Amino acid sequence: MSMLAIDKGGPSRKVKYGSMSRDRTWALRWSYFFLVLFAAFSLIPPIYMLITSLKSSAEISAATNPWWVFHPTLSNYFELLTSNQFLRFFWNSAIVSIVVVIVTMLISIPAAFALARMKFWGSATLATGVFLTYLIPDSLLFIPLFKMLAVIQDFTGIALLNRWYVLLLIYPTLTVPFCTWIMIGYFASIPKELDEAAIIDGASWLQTLMRIFIPVALPGLIAATIFAFTVSWAQFLYPLVFTTSVDQFVLPVGITTTLIKGDVFNWGQIMTGALLGAAPPLIIYAFLMDYYIAGLTAGATKG
């Protein structure tokens, strides 16, 4: 009886496996085909940036194949990297992003710790409020913020408009809510026994945070840091509104406003500038891809 059943099952199963594996091979081929297509679509602009950045102005305006570099030159890079103006943009961007990352961490780690572990009056509402704040876009706030800064400047006499350091004040509104939110998620996933044990051993709240929460939630911390850095590095609207003179510009605004002079587009330099401006986030991404992706997906999958 059982022999019979196996005999009967055998061949039909085998056939099915065969067709399934053939389906599978075809599915795989199609997958690769479309992936190549989509990857090409994704990578055309950055690759084109690189191609153009290696060309001289003469070659760009000549009607040759735009997808190929016939006389590669690094002159665009030399020109930009020795121009004080461009280095100034780079420096402004770097200092703004780094300080904003530090400020963001100093605000959001303690807050996330309190919201994840110490239940107090209004803590649940505050956590939801933090998330809602993250959903308020910059394009809703730039006009009232501009007016607010102007009023404060008139009132106190402290120069705020057209100063790069005002960005240190404004950028945390973009980074802190999200960083707090994902840190709440990471902190909440730490088992309670761990910090209870620390409290029993006589650790203070600060020690629990420094010795237990931060080391255990380090991956989340790195993800939040990367997020804060890339957001402040890429921000375009606020610096465009709040800064107007060239020496106060950060990189995105500097490249789009100073390298495009009227109708004259020096494309070789613009693409070189754009590539150099895209480099820091790309380098971070290349080395810390897993953290980057963890931070990206944390907003929806955690919390």
Add this chain to the structure above:
Amino acid sequence: MADAVVEQGRLARAASPRKRASLHNKLGRKSTVAFFLTLPLILLIAALVLYPALYSVHLATLNKSMQKFVGFGNFTFLFKRETFWMVVKQSCLFAITAVIFKALIGFIVAHFVHNIPAKGQRKWRGMLLVPWVIPPAMSTLAWLWLFDPSYSAFNYTLSFFGIGPIPWLGDASWARFSVILVNVWYGAPFFMIMYLAALKSVPDQLYEAAAIDGANWWQRIWFITLPMMRNIIAITTLFSLIVTFANFDIVRILTSGGPLDSTHLFATWAFQVGIQSSDIPLGACVSLFMVPILAVAAIFILRDVSKRGNES
């Protein structure tokens, strides 16, 4: 035996008042500590997010020199302008079309990445996420150059297929298409990565059971993948709707709203009216029109988030 228990109980009782006092003390301290830990966050949000948001409502009711209260004057002025209605239409068209295509492409690409052997997935995922990593202001410059009318790489390539020079940014319909294309290029990787994470969390047993029941690939997607991913799809779409609706960088750099204001979104028009023409109240008024859509999306997201909170 019993003696020992009694002894222990007495010891515990003797120790308890002191212990309770210290616990109470600790609890009292705890909420103060918690308040101080969250204070910077509360101050930041109150001063630089909530206050400006309310302030913009106030600004929207002033006249151009900001000295006279005009009530809904700015709003009625906007309703009478043709450009305003064009901006409303274009913003909705831009956001909805772009989000649909981002979601579709993200879904399809996530499946392809999920299909290939796990070993190679990292590499592909890494390449496909590049558009999301480059600051949008920088990558839009590359697109601007690709769209360039005279030396454009796109038109050069298309000329080999006998397709005449396309005015990518010069003609209203093409310009609308181009800004959407760039937005889809920038945003689709985000959907891809979210859907990929969701696909990985669907248990394989479900697919095996479906395969045994003889389900074809369409049924597997419709009855297993989509229901399992429903939550992530909803939250990603709503989130992206907010971001796309409030988009500024891409349109500002590609077209600055032109040709003839046909590609303006709320954000870029508010910038032009409020900052460039320095009519701050009118600009504030324009950007306030984003609030209803943002609020609806935010309510849905919040419902989803709190539901998830209750589950866990």
